[in-house]
Amino acid sequence: MILENDLLLRAARGEKVERTPVWLMRQAGRILPEYRAVRASLSGFIELVKTPELAAEVTIQPVDHLKVDAAIIFSDILVIPEAMGLSYEMVEKAGPFFPEVITTAEQVAKLKRVNPEESLSYVLEAIRITKKELNGRVPLIGFAGAPWTIFCYMVEGKGSKTFSQARRMLYNNPDLSIQLLDKITDSTIHYLKAQVEAGADLVQIFDSWAGILPPDLYERFSLAYIEKICDAVNSVPVTVFAKGAYFARKAIGQLACNTVGLDWNMDIEESKQLIGPEKTLQGNLDPCALYGSYDQIKKTTEEMLRQFGDHPHIANLGHGVYPDTSPEKVKCFIETVKEFTSK
DSSP: OOOSOOHHHHHHTTOOOSSOOBOOTTOSSTTOHHHHHHHHTSSOHHHHHTOHHHHHHHHHHHHHHTOOSOEEOOOOTTHHHHHHTOOOEEETTTEEEOSSOOOSHHHHHHSOOOOHHHHTHHHHHHHHHHHHHHTTSSOEEEEEEOHHHHHHHHHHSBOOSSOHHHHHHHHHOHHHHHHHHHHHHHHHHHHHHHHHHHTOSEEEEEETTGGGSOHHHHIIIIIHHHHHHHHHOOSSOEEEEETTOGGGHHHHHTSSOSEEEOOTTSOHHHHHHHHOTTSEEEEEEOGGGGGSOHHHHHHHHHHHHHHHTTSOEEEEESSOOOTTSOHHHHHHHHHHHHHHHTO
């Protein structure tokens, strides 16, 4: 299918674009009243993720209401551990919780090798429905968590500021850590390939907890596995977003990915120098900038765009949009990107 708006795909490939494309991480839901209305009719977040028709509906909402240049499928990175046999709950105001955590080689051995068409069919069906209903308006982004980030939840059992249990395993039992990371990586490759087969136009790897590791451990226990995914998933553009891993920008830029996501603490000029002109950069406005006045949002957005200059760029925030952000302020950001880069 030929896309009406293929700016994101062309920018990801480093091709010339008429203006900078723009979308937001966590745009599918969170800030929109239309999303909240859908969510209110259900038992919770996980039911929404597992109901393809509704997941597709909330995926498309930001395209309709915010006029972003891409949709990102509404799902969760933790569908992978669940498909591997480690179920989780989403606790209101507390986040994900795993009743069982991985501590032994026996547990790792019992984990399944994911067959996406079976255990993750609801995500693939949501992608198929979304692609049909978008009807070529904009590209659809698929995604998965980086193996290290998934490992964190499977070992820690919940969100954490330090993920000390997960990091402890790297030091105390590196062989077991590698076994678990290998299984997660294998499942993630199959999952992302299935997303592409279902219709995803590009994919993003989220390494949300990259920044809690020291550089040597990050290279060994995270980057090495992201590299395997990038090498395997090569039929569509791939974006790698490693939050907090400022020390790994050059190394990430050497992966077989198309786009490197920057968080809001990563200096743009320095990132351009470290990563080089061959990779597209994505980001990286501070999500809190959207709490400012309309004039402030316009000013900070334009300053960000000036810093990226003519480097291949996809405009985004430096992390997901926060749920109490005004949709009108988000629209201001999006419209400013479009207006400023169309000149």
